[in-house]
């Protein structure tokens with residue numbers, strides 16, 4: 001039985017995070033690995049999340065509208081709940097956007113190197129994907145005038161902006177984004193802010209509130225709920241309703257909804273974790289420089305590290321129970337991506353690197 005033709009050209013996008021089959025082959029369990037390959041809060045979720053989850057009734061269907069969570073998010077962002085859609089992680093929302101807005105032949109622009117799901121979801125819908133690529137010799141900074149030229153040249157149905165960007169940790173100017181949104185009213189700009197809470201003083205696109213902008217937020221990274229899968233989209237009601245129509249029912253499970261509410265209420269925990277992670281980054285960078293590496297400056301807690309062979313570097317560290325992200329799938333085979341973790345864990349990373357390099 002042949003699947004749709006687009007499926008045949010689709011490659012599965014590698015990600016960070018444990019690959020359980022690979023760990024099994026190495027005789028390791030996920031608990032034995034320190035994971036620098038996912039960009040999550042290394043201090044874990046608020047203890048209030050576990051308490052809240054313990055009370056959950058699981059033989060009842062979850063609220064398909066995520067009402068309580070959306071109300072809490074609407075208070076958090078000072079927006080009406082009608083402008084918010086809960087999702088089974090931001091990943092589901094990216095796929096929903098493609099499913100809802102793309103037809104074969106539509107043009108989609110991505111700003112690379114970037115998160116692979118934008119192109120993958122768009123390819124499944126038969127879209128034509130154009131990829132602007134930031135340059136290593138410019139520290140992977142976004143060249144906004146080049147992007148502007150691309151936007152002027154072609155009419156795009158969707159533009160995916162990852163801000164701050166994975167894997168480079170570069171940030172786009174919100175003034176530039178606002179200008180593009182105004183100049184191209186027929187294009188939907190999807191701004192993925194999965195990592196915005198890890199930055200300081202970087203304004204969010206949530207404030208722009210144009211009819212052709214959709215902001216995606218993840219609660220798996222800063223709130224450390226990766227295993228539960230939780231994200232949300234913020235946009236005008238027309239977009240939110242259209243996305244909702246494409247979404248499978250009950251896609252946000254009851255544990256995720258309850259955990260999201262508890263996590264959101266404990267802002268003190270979040271802020272403390274973020275502060276500690278920010279504080280741990282500079283010493284890690286300095287130690288890597290001392291070992292002879294040249295980490296690429298970034299505006300978040302994760303960063304690119306040039307190495308000779310990213311895949312080999314990752315494999316050798318994984319054998320020692322340390323996981324980093326091999327960046328070959330971003331078109332950067334001679335880099336790994338490392339997310340800052342707790343100071344004691346960062347020390348273990350440095351020790352493991354010293355061992356494999358000698």
Ligand SMILES: Cc1ncc(COP(=O)(O)O)c(C=O)c1O
Nearest residue numbers: 089090091115166194218220231
């Ligand atoms: C930029 C970006 N967006 C979205 C996601 C997916 O996040 P979630 O866990 O909320 O599905 C990731 C995960 O790595 C990511 O890097």
